[in-house]
Amino acid sequence: MEAFVAVMTIFVLALFVGFELINKVPPLLHTPLMSGANAISGITLVGTLVTAGAQLTLLTTILGFVAVAMATANVVGGFLVTHRMVSMFHGRRN
Amino acid sequence: MSTEYIDLFYLISAVLFIVGLKQMASPRTALQGNMLGSAAMLIAIVVTLLDRRIISFEVIIAGLVVGALVGAIMAYKTPVTAMPQVVAIFNGFGGGASALAVGAALEEALKGGIVESVDIQFTTAAVLSGIIGGVSLTGSGVAFGKLQGLLSEKPLLFPGRHVVNILLLAICIGLGSWLIADPTSSTPFWLLVGFSAVLGLLLVLPIGGADMPVVISLLNAYSGLAAAGHGWVLNNSVLIIAGSLVGAAGFILTAIMSKAMNRSLANVMFAGVGATSASQEAEDDIYAGRVKSASPYEVAMVLDGARRVVIAPGYGMAVAQAQYAVRDLTDALEKRSVEVEFAIHPVAGRMPGHMNVLLAEADIPYPQLKEMDEINPTFRQTDMVIVIGANDVVNPMARDADPSIPIAGMPILDVDQAQTVVVIKRSLSPGFAGIGNPLFAADNTLMLFGDAKQMVTELTAAVNEL
Numbered sequence: 001m002e003a004f005v006a007v008m009t010i011f012v013l014a015l016f017v018g019f020e021l022i023n024k025v026p027p028l029l030h031t032p033l034m035s036g037a038n039a040i041s042g043i044t045l046v047g048t049l050v051t052a053g054a055q056l057t058l059l060t061t062i063l064g065f066v067a068v069a070m071a072t073a074n075v076v077g078g079f080l081v082t083h084r085m086v087s088m089f090h091g092r093r094n
Numbered sequence: 095m096s097t098e099y100i101d102l103f104y105l106i107s108a109v110l111f112i113v114g115l116k117q118m119a120s121p122r123t124a125l126q127g128n129m130l131g132s133a134a135m136l137i138a139i140v141v142t143l144l145d146r147r148i149i150s151f152e153v154i155i156a157g158l159v160v161g162a163l164v165g166a167i168m169a170y171k172t173p174v175t176a177m178p179q180v181v182a183i184f185n186g187f188g189g190g191a192s193a194l195a196v197g198a199a200l201e202e203a204l205k206g207g208i209v210e211s212v213d214i215q216f217t218t219a220a221v222l223s224g225i226i227g228g229v230s231l232t233g234s235g236v237a238f239g240k241l242q243g244l245l246s247e248k249p250l251l252f253p254g255r256h257v258v259n260i261l262l263l264a265i266c267i268g269l270g271s272w273l274i275a276d277p278t279s280s281t282p283f284w285l286l287v288g289f290s291a292v293l294g295l296l297l298v299l300p301i302g303g304a305d306m307p308v309v310i311s312l313l314n315a316y317s318g319l320a321a322a323g324h325g326w327v328l329n330n331s332v333l334i335i336a337g338s339l340v341g342a343a344g345f346i347l348t349a350i351m352s353k354a355m356n357r358s359l360a361n362v363m364f365a366g367v368g369a370t371s372a373s374q375e376a377e378d379d380i381y382a383g384r385v386k387s388a389s390p391y392e393v394a395m396v397l398d399g400a401r402r403v404v405i406a407p408g409y410g411m412a413v414a415q416a417q418y419a420v421r422d423l424t425d426a427l428e429k430r431s432v433e434v435e436f437a438i439h440p441v442a443g444r445m446p447g448h449m450n451v452l453l454a455e456a457d458i459p460y461p462q463l464k465e466m467d468e469i470n471p472t473f474r475q476t477d478m479v480i481v482i483g484a485n486d487v488v489n490p491m492a493r494d495a496d497p498s499i500p501i502a503g504m505p506i507l508d509v510d511q512a513q514t515v516v517v518i519k520r521s522l523s524p525g526f527a528g529i530g531n532p533l534f535a536a537d538n539t540l541m542l543f544g545d546a547k548q549m550v551t552e553l554t555a556a557v558n559e560l
Contacts, residue, residue: 007215011322017339017342018340018343019342019346021112024119026465028463029120030447031447033115034181036118037115037318037344038185038188038314038340040318040336041185041337042135042184043332043336044321045191046138046139049139049142049143050145051195052153052198053149053151059201060201063195063197065156066194068153068157068158068161069156070190071161071195072157072162073168074185074187075165076161076162077165077166079135081168083128083129086121086125087125091121091460
């Protein structure tokens with residue numbers, strides 16, 4: 001129960017920080033915000049690594065491999081695509 | 095590495111995520127913000143790889159290489175017009191990975207592997223991650239299919255769908271309760287993921303293409319929550335923090351999009367808007383001989399002497415890949431010292447901010463891209479508005495409070511207040527909302543019928559000849 005409350009505290013506080021931060025992003029940057037946030041949601045990769053690296057049975061090995069590959073595609077693709085889009089915004093004509 | 099050190103590095107990573115997102119608030123710092131986010135991710139991954147529980151690296155490395163290749167190719171090979179579908183499919187990957195990894199963790203835990211005990215926190219979070227992950231995997235897949243044109247953009251409505259969906263959700267909750275009550279077998283979990291996947295399909299199929307901005311935002315929020323749930327399973331702080339940040343981002347964007355259409359989220363998700371088209375009679379009523387068609391040359395003549403022009407782009411500009419042609423037109427007008435600005439409606443396009451990215455790609459400086467609230471008061475002082483491939487977001491009928499039309503009360507761009515309105519459009523066919531548009535028949539409106547890219551190019555040539 002103690003651990004549950006601690007985890008819950010982190011979760012709720014992080015939600016508040018998220019709302020405060022995101023509310024300040026102008027519509028101009030909503031697409032990069034979305035793809036950037038999407039890349040961050042690939043943080044689930046961290047969890048998949050732990051599972052994939054334990055390798056106790058063939059089933060979890062396969063599941064681990066697919067999960068790591070999907071999460072990596074999400075992270076790498078997400079950050080690159082965000083980088084590509086954000087680089088396009090210029091204050092003045094080049 | 096001991097757990098304390100790992101957690102310290104996770105804290106650094108979480109802080110960098112927060113600072114990175116904060117810097118996304120301005121185009122000047124956004125690039126750096128994205129870099130910080132990537133750095134945070136790298137730290138989290140490297141530290142995790144040093145986790146004592148990881149005994150084998152072959153699978154991890156194989157997965158990392160395959161995933162990185164797929165992600166990089168998709169990120170660099172897709173045209174900017176296809177960004178909405180790319181974000182949708184990446185989002186699906188994230189959700190799917192959560193569900194699979196939680197499942198794998200469960201399998202391991204049942205064999206006494208990496209997780210010490212299968213307690214209620216573990217099973218509850220596994221159930222949440224499984225449901226959300228399954229829904230966002232297939233839901234994002236359908237969104238991708240609709241945006242890519244693999245599936246029809248029209249809502250696919252089948253009778254009794256609400257009952258079926260509620261039934262599916264009930265089954266998922268039942269299976270989840272089974273797992274929580276009796277955590278000795280992984281069967282209920284995998285059944286739950288399967289049923290959630292079907293639910294994801296059925297939830298998104300009845301939603302029309304133009305409502306995809308809301309759907310993608312919502313699914314993004316879900317994948318954030320799935321990541322946070324995954325963090326609960328593994329007692330991992332950085333997963334929880336990053337996941338909730340993403341969840342917040344997704345929910346805020348969802349709310350902004352729904353508000354910009356004056357529709358509730360429930361209406362977007364369940365009403366099947368866009369399935370019906372206007373009756374021919376109603377359209378004849380609106381247009382009846384009042385529509386004036388013009389040629390690019392005639393429009394250029396009207397532009398002669400104009401001092402301020404506003405361009406209002408919509409999804410049609412993306413479909414026709416007309417953003418570079420629009421840039422050339424802007425150049426031609428600015429050469430004649432015409433002030434050119436762009437009116438960006440919050441839901442123009444197929445994802446939040448879609449038009450901004452397209453115009454930025456064509457090298458149009460972002461200070462010229464104006465939000466609706468900022469540009470609306472200026473239309474009275476505008477000589478000409480050029481509407482390119484937009485329909486519902488400039489439809490004056492939204493101002494009438496008649497609740498029977500789907501866009502009633504939706505804030506619109508007040509383009510009809512300008513001296514002259516030019517609408518570039520292929521035909522008079524209705525937009526997504528399926529209703530006619532009195533703007534096309536207004537006294538000060540000229541219709542330029544044709545493909546957006548071709549018409550803009552011809553208009554530019556005509557302007558250059560003035």
